[in-house]
Amino acid sequence: MTQRAVRTATSRSSTSEGRPAQGRRRALGYGLLVVLPLLGSAVILVSHGSRPSHAGNATTPDHAAALFFAVAVVVAAARTAGLLAARLGQPQVVGELVAGIALGPTALERLAPGAWAWLFPESALAGIGALAQLGLVLFMFGVGQEVVRSSRDRMGGDGSLIALTSFVLPFAAGTAVALPLARHFTGSAGDSLTFALFLGCALSITAFPVLARILTDLDLLHARTGQLSLFAAAVGDGLGWLLLAATLLLARGGDLASLWPKLLLALVTAVVLLGPVRIGLARYLGRGDRRPGAAFVLMIAVAGLALSSGVTSLLGIHQLIGAFLFGLAWPPQLPREVSVTPSLGAMAHLLLPFFFLGFGLSVDLGALPFTPQTVAVAGLLLAVASLTKICGVALAARFCGMDRTEATTLGLLMNSRGLTELVVLGVGHEARLIDEEMFAILTLVALVTTLMTGPGVRLFGALRKPAPEMAR
Known part of the structure; x- marks a missing residue:
């Protein structure tokens, strides 16, 4: 015990004697390794700062900060406008769309150009455009998935007649009224044929996502009227995007002779995606015992979506056509633990306000000349779009045995265009x-x-609901 006490005392004595030396060494280390490098940096920076600097460097904005500020403004404005639209009885996407248009030259740039330039500098618009394209690709993937799900529902001949009428009748009327308008409103890369095809396609579209939201608000989502409208909208959107792809090829291909190679390549791409790719994905992802994990399935979905979009863009059609085709090819019914549709749908919903902003930047409703000709054209197209949808679908529903109330309600529902037509x-x-x-x-x-x-x-x-005394 005595020897152990002596050793302990000796150890403490040596430790106490070594502490000053250790402190001196640590102080020397701080001086050599921290203080001197900092002093050297300060000297270099001060000497560099005394030199004349370029005037442009002082005013160069922080690109990252500008992008993040713009993202914050867009998200906040879209959310606020969406909540306000919901209070007014409209889908939230309508408010988000109005907010995107208001942030552009229609309102904000016209009323406060300085604030608009500060919020959305050129350095931020490129990043916002990339976010918008990503949101659109994810959105079109979801549209393809909804088309597959709706086509699997057993709507029979009634649904087919209503779906074809909702697309064909507005398309035919749109092409008819487009011919006298073509020479006044055709773009620089179009002609009378592509203008007529595009106008007919635009008037025949029904916005599937907006329609689904309206049906939810009206408590009609699971009614026969709601199911028929969703089926018809899905089929019509599918036909519309295929027709739009052909129109783009025709516009970029020059004549019919040069169009065939591109059309053939586009057809091969569609066949590959809807044939071997669809079958392979269904077999691989549908395995019950060796199914891949959720993260790997999400990676496959994102990579395949990007690849198919890039291929169709390279062919000169549009990247959204590839995203739509990949949505058709992706298996619609996967177990919840590996389903990517909710995740990608949520991401699309988050990113779509950036598309609305980009759309709002490209259109200036305030600069629209409200001349008698413009008002007449707008009234004509509104009447053609509405009457052919409402009356045509209602008439087709009557042929299918639906009563007058259900048929008219179905026609009114199919007249919603919204987001899909804007795309x-x-x-x-x-x-x-x-x-x-x-x-x-x-x-x-x-x-x-x-x-x-x-x-x-x-x-x-x-109006169709009977009065209380009559109901008795």
Whole structure:
């Protein structure tokens, strides 16, 4: 015990004697390794700062900060406008769309150009455009999935007749009224044929996502009327995008002789995606015992979506056509633990406000000349779009044995165009098939037909509802 005490005392004594030396060594290390390098850096920076600097460097904005500020503004504005639209009885996507248009030259840039330039500098618009394209690709993947799901429902001959009527009748009327308008409103890359095809396609579209939201708000999602409208909208959207792809090829291919190689390559791409790729994905992802994990399935979906979009863009069609085809090829019914549709749908919903902003930047409704000719054209296209949808679908529903109330309600529901038509209009405007004035007119048509759908169905239902004393 005594020896152990002596050793302990000796150890403590040596430790206490070594602490000053250790402290001196640590202080020397701080001086050599920290203080001197900092002093050297300060000298270099001060000497460099005393030199004359370029004037442009002082005013160069922080690109990352500008992008993040713009993202914050777009997300906040879209959310606020969406909540306000919901309070007014409209789908949230309508408010988000109006917010995107208001942030562009239609309102903000016109009223406060300085604030607009500060919020959306050129350095931020490129990043916002990339986010918008990603959101559109994810959105079109979801549209393809909805087409597959709706086509699997057993709607029979009634659903087919209503679906074809909802597309063919507005398309035929649109091409008919387009011919006298072509020489005044055709874009620089289009002609009378592509203008007529595009206008017919734009008027025949029904916005599937907006329609689903309206049906949810009206408590019609699981009713026969709601199911038929979703089926018809899905089929019509599918036909519309295929027709748009052919129109883009025709516009970029020159004559029919040079169109065939591109058309053949596009057809081969579609066959590969809807044939071997679809079958292979269904077999690989549908295995019960050796199914891959959720993260790996998501990686396959994102990579395949990007690849198919890139291929169709390379062929000169549009990247959204590839995203739509890959949505058709992706297995629609996977177990919940590996299903990627909810995740990609949520991401698309988050990114779509950036598309609305990009759309709003490309259209200036305030600059639309409200001349008698413009007003007449806008009224004509609105009447053609609405009457052919409402009356045509209602008549087809009557042929299918539906009563007058259900048939008219179905026609009113199918008149909603909204987001899907705006995407189509953006594609046509980007391809220069229509000019700026027709782009603005068709935007107004899309807005008006979408805004009138929900209130129109509610008003019609209230008018058709019997009075209390008559119900007795």
